Amino acid sequence: xxxxxxxxxxxxxxxxxxxxxxxxxxxxxxxxxxxxxxxxxxxxxxxxxxxxxxxxxxxxxxxxxxxxxxxxxxxxxxxxxxxxxxxxxxxxxxxxxxxxxxxxxxxxxxxxx
Numbered sequence: 522x523x524x525x526x527x528x529x530x531x532x533x534x535x536x537x538x539x540x541x542x543x544x545x546x547x548x549x550x551x552x553x554x555x556x557x558x559x560x561x562x563x564x565x566x567x568x569x570x571x572x573x574x575x576x577x578x579x580x581x582x583x584x585x586x587x588x589x590x591x592x593x594x595x596x597x598x599x600x601x602x603x604x605x606x607x608x609x610x611x612x613x614x615x616x617x618x619x620x621x622x623x624x625x626x627x628x629x630x631x632x633x634x
Contacts, residue, residue, distance in 0.1 A: 525596045555605065558612050559593030565619060580622060585615070 566589055569577045588611065598604045 529596055530601070555595045555609055555612070556593050558616070559589070559595075559608075562612060562616055562619070563589040563593060569619075569623075580618065582615075584611070588612075588615070 566577070566581075566585070588608075595605055595608070598608050600607065
């Protein structure tokens with residue numbers, strides 16, 4: 522954990538940092554929430570792929586393989602805070618797209634469409 526926090530810029534190398542410091546806790550909470558959102562989207566995509574791959578195929582975008590093809594780890598996102606913000610926005614767009622199509626009454630997985 523300290524190594525990951527140092528890479529994220531929350532710890533200074535060779536220094537001491539109280540882990541209950543407000544900015545550290547807020548950053549860890551943000552990472553955790555973003556990872557949960559990414560992992561949730563990945564799980565939904567896997568479930569839809571198993572239920573009805575033909576339904577899911579037209580929704581899939583080329584970047585999704587890179588974003589959801591393996592465990593989502595925010596600490597490895599290039600670009601620092603801007604990169605994390607960009608990824609969070611992508612999660613939001615992807616989630617809205619999946620939700621809008623999944624909630625359409627005539628387009629549910631397994632409905633033969």
